[in-house]
Amino acid sequence: MSGNEPESAMDEYDAEAPMGLKELLGLPDRLPPLRLPSDEELAVAARQSTLLDRLRQLALRAVERPGAEWAAADVIAAAEALGVRVPDSVEELDDIPDLACLWALAVDAGFFDPAHPDVPGPALEEWPDGGVEEVLDTWSDVLGLIVEGGFHGESGDLDLEDVGVFAMTMLFMARNDGMPIAELRSMIADLADAEPDEWDAWVGTSGDPADRLLAMLTDLGAALVDGGIARLTPLGQYAFAGALTASGVEVPLLPPVEETTAEELVEFAKGVGDAELEAELAAWIASRTPEEALDALLTAAAAGAVEDRMIAVTIAKTIEGEQRWRQALDEPVLRPYAKMVFQELSGDEPEYELTAAEAAWLLTDLLSTASDAADPDEIPALLAESVPAGQEVEIFEQIWRLDHPHAREVLELIGRTHPEKRIAKAARKAALKVQSR
Known part of the structure; x- marks a missing residue:
């Protein structure tokens, strides 16, 4: 991977599936950007893969002594060397399912x-x-094989065909915050769409699919499990980002921190948790003067959409710079925010003191960004927190x-969701005024 576009890690899946990952998973055209280590650092991490080392050891044994000629002693010796549990009775490779799985994976990966x-x-x-590109390609190919075919041929009547893909997507979307393993288990069980007795019987015989998948991803170096939380490593993020990119979902990579723009920082903030954002923000500010930041x-x-404006302003409030905030008092879209800063x-x-129009502007910004993320039932509560009781009609007159x-979108939203008929009707009337002006 180089530049700002990760290479595909699962091209075979994307090419052969009836639909690409984007369509299968209902993903948007673009996701928030990633902060990843350099290709060289990723290759160093890839070379530490326990699973890849086991595939290599198995391949070396296979090349030295072709599989068709392996006696039971050869199979047992290979299993013991790789740390695979050996059952009481072994006559051939298939008698040790975990070793047979490694064998198939080594063959499919081209070892x-x-x-x-x-x-x-x-x-x-x-x-x-090999070189950086070859190492990352090999590692990514194995990840693709695990995600695509982790349960093929063994699920019986259960529908586990796309379990790996959905699980990887959930982990990828969780970013560095990770996902509770219990939630991952529940999601996979729902995907299987099996009767409880059937599911319990399969899990009792074969193991929970989430645990098995995470074990393989961990051995590969694609995931980490800690305290009941599973998260993708930078390598896992890198490779799955490549698969998404190949499917038509843009997953930008942030440039070096000193080259990252404020707009890119805001985009990044949309897809990460507080801890990850704080780390990125600290590095971003440290690479420039506070005034520049x-x-x-x-x-x-000032130039961005409402969501971008609110994120950028929230970040900006953490940086000292009275002179630049005074300049913001002359910018209409920022004036209400600047006044709030100087009030503090x-x-x-x-x-x-905020004028009625400025207070209306802040409320419209707030409710327009909340309309997508919040439960519609929460909108009246947000309105009540921002507007004193009895002043709703007056603020609607300002908004329109x-x-x-x-403006119209927010008023219509209040009109649809507010439980008080008087307030809902006033919001709808104000929305009609926006439409007719």
């Missing part, structure tokens, strides 16, 4: 070919001493007069 047992496969020649954020806030700094001085792109 060796049973049809040409004396010739090392291309992956065996490239792993682990604040100016970039407020410039982005100077107290309730009259010059920083605003040159705000979401």
